[in-house]
Amino acid sequence: xxxxxxxxxxxxxxxxxxxxxxxxxxxxxxxxxxxxxxxxxxxxxxxxxxxxxxxxxxxxxxxxxxxxxxxxxxxxxxxxxxxxxxxxxxxxxxxxxxxxxxxxxxxxxxxxxxxxxxxxxxxxxxxxxxxxxxxxxxxxxxxxxxxxxxxxxxxx
Amino acid sequence: xxxxxxxxxxxxxxxxxxxxxxxxxxxxxxxxxxxxxxxxxxxxxxxxxxxxxxxxxxxxxxxxxxxxxxxxxxxxxxxxxxxxxxxxxxxxxxxxxxxxxxxxxxxxxxxxxxxxxxxxxxxxxxxxxxxxxxxxxxxxxxxxxxxxxxxxxxxxxxxxxxxxxxxxxxxxxxxxxxxxxxxxxxxxxxxxxxxxxxxxxxxxxxxxxxxxxxxxxxxxxxxxxxxxxxxxxxxxxxxxxxxxxxxxxxxxxxxxxxxxxxxxxxxxxxxxxxxxxxxxxxxxxxxxxxxxxxxxxxxxx
Numbered sequence: 085x086x087x088x089x090x091x092x093x094x095x096x097x098x099x100x101x102x103x104x105x106x107x108x109x110x111x112x113x114x115x116x117x118x119x120x121x122x123x124x125x126x127x128x129x130x131x132x133x134x135x136x137x138x139x140x141x142x143x144x145x146x147x148x149x150x151x152x153x154x155x156x157x158x159x160x161x162x163x164x165x166x167x168x169x170x171x172x173x174x175x176x177x178x179x180x181x182x183x184x185x186x187x188x189x190x191x192x193x194x195x196x197x198x199x200x201x202x203x204x205x206x207x208x209x210x211x212x213x214x215x216x217x218x219x220x221x222x223x224x225x226x227x228x229x230x231x232x233x234x235x236x237x238x239x240x
Numbered sequence: 241x242x243x244x245x246x247x248x249x250x251x252x253x254x255x256x257x258x259x260x261x262x263x264x265x266x267x268x269x270x271x272x273x274x275x276x277x278x279x280x281x282x283x284x285x286x287x288x289x290x291x292x293x294x295x296x297x298x299x300x301x302x303x304x305x306x307x308x309x310x311x312x313x314x315x316x317x318x319x320x321x322x323x324x325x326x327x328x329x330x331x332x333x334x335x336x337x338x339x340x341x342x343x344x345x346x347x348x349x350x351x352x353x354x355x356x357x358x359x360x361x362x363x364x365x366x367x368x369x370x371x372x373x374x375x376x377x378x379x380x381x382x383x384x385x386x387x388x389x390x391x392x393x394x395x396x397x398x399x400x401x402x403x404x405x406x407x408x409x410x411x412x413x414x415x416x417x418x419x420x421x422x423x424x425x426x427x428x429x430x431x432x433x434x435x436x437x438x439x440x441x442x443x444x445x446x447x448x449x450x451x452x453x454x455x456x457x458x459x460x461x462x463x464x465x466x467x468x469x470x471x472x473x474x475x476x477x478x479x480x481x482x483x484x485x486x487x488x489x490x491x492x493x494x495x496x497x498x499x500x501x502x503x504x505x506x507x508x509x510x511x512x513x514x515x516x517x518x519x520x521x522x523x524x525x526x527x528x529x530x531x532x533x534x535x536x537x538x539x540x541x
Contacts, residue, residue, distance in 0.1 A: 144281060152283040153493040155260070155372060168494065175496075183456060184281040187274040 089201055090194040092233045093215045093223030096120065100129045100140055102182025106148075109140055109181050122228075126212050128221060129185045135219055138185035139212075148184050149176050191216045192225070198233070201225060253336040258373045259353045259363035265290055268297045268320040272308055275300060275319060276459045280452070283496065286350060288361070289323045296352065296361060298323030302451040309458035310424045329354045332362060336373075339365055349517070367517040368498065371489060374519070378486055403488045404481040406519060407502050407512035413438040416446055416469035420457060423449050423468050433498055436510060437472045445501070445510050447472030478503050481511060489519055 098116035100109050116124040126141035149172045191214045192201060204213060211227040264278050264287035278287060286301035304322045330339040330351040339351055350366040413436040414426055423435050434450040453471045478501050479488040492500050502512035
């Protein structure tokens with residue numbers, strides 16, 4: 085039986101807009117996690133026509149939070165770093181989704197084979213891939229769904 | 241015959257001791273718009289562009305992107321339209337002093353690091369990396385304030401460098417109602433990285449516009465006749481001219497800024513600016529003991 089992206093994608097979509105702040109995005113991540121019943125660490129970003137223009141993941145946000153000069157003081161154990169986390173979070177809260185989202189987009193079609201999906205996720209180090217048909221987002225494939233789908237077959 | 245040899249704390253170190261291994265590479269066909277995301281997210285000032293064969297083609301810095309904004313280039317223009325080519329290199333095992341000299345002579349802020357003449361690009365060397373190295377050097381020096389404090393050394397007789405001795409006293413400010421065009425022209429004319437913004441009357445500083453603010457304005461589609469106050473960062477990060485250099489460097493490192501404005505003692509008037517590049521150029525630690533150790537008289541045996 086042909087197994088494709090359509091078989092493992094979720095069609096419950098949570099999306100962000102590029103002019104939302106990271107603080108907004110984090111609230112939407114939390115809400116999506118509650119609705120999905122699992123931790124959601126990344127989302128699609130769409131324009132006013134609901135076309136995919138980027139992806140924002142936990143990693144994008146963490147990259148921006150990471151102190152720029154941590155290689156200088158990270159090994160110094162006597163440095164007073166009180167307030168550092170608060171300052172980093174203050175800076176991050178107001179940055180716009182569109183300013184730090186990833187724009188190198190990887191997408192598949194609903195007919196993309198499961199093993200191609202697997203290969204893409206491993207080679208490109210991504211944990212979620214949007215499924216597009218004629219520029220419209222049909223769904224998203226999470227690596228965990230792909231894994232559990234394969235797990236079912238492995239244990240059959 | 242006696243020979244005076246100019247030494248610095250960097251003498252004997254090689255490029256690999258100071259370089260940063262993580263750097264950004266993008267195809268020269270990538271649009272400026274997407275490139276801004278990389279620079280913002282990775283807190284980088286520049287990136288390397290690659291040609292169609294994946295070979296180094298050029299460098300695009302925030303300055304180049306600011307130039308594109310000034311010139312009215314569409315933000316989806318490819319990097320090949322604005323990149324500076326070719327990129328400049330130094331060798332992994334080259335002396336750090338020589339690499340710094342090369343950067344100064346060629347008026348560039350970074351060199352990409354090659355491992356062997358035809359080798360891979362393994363990193364990038366920029367002025368802030370040098371400051372990091374010097375800062376760490378000072379930190380472990382027996383004369384450092386923190387080690388002396390740990391040892392409860394009661395009498396600190398070491399004469400330490402102050403901000404005043406290293407800062408640039410050429411501070412230019414423009415009015416908060418001036419346009420971004422005026423900001424970009426002033427930055428370019430003075431080769432500054434950020435511009436002090438002051439009230440229209442009374443020369444009261446109210447904010448700073450950096451190249452990062454300008455490239456974000458470009459990305460957000462702001463017209464170049466927008467006033468500076470719309471995008472300026474406020475309040476201004478300052479230190480005092482009599483602050484120790486090491487304290488000012490620490491302030492910049494923690495605040496993630498490349499420069500800090502300097503207030504006079506007493507009046508709080510802005511009298512100078514100190515950048516990480518200024519701190520790197522002195523090529524020494526942060527006390528006079530270190531500076532004087534740079535001069536060594538060698539005699540022929």
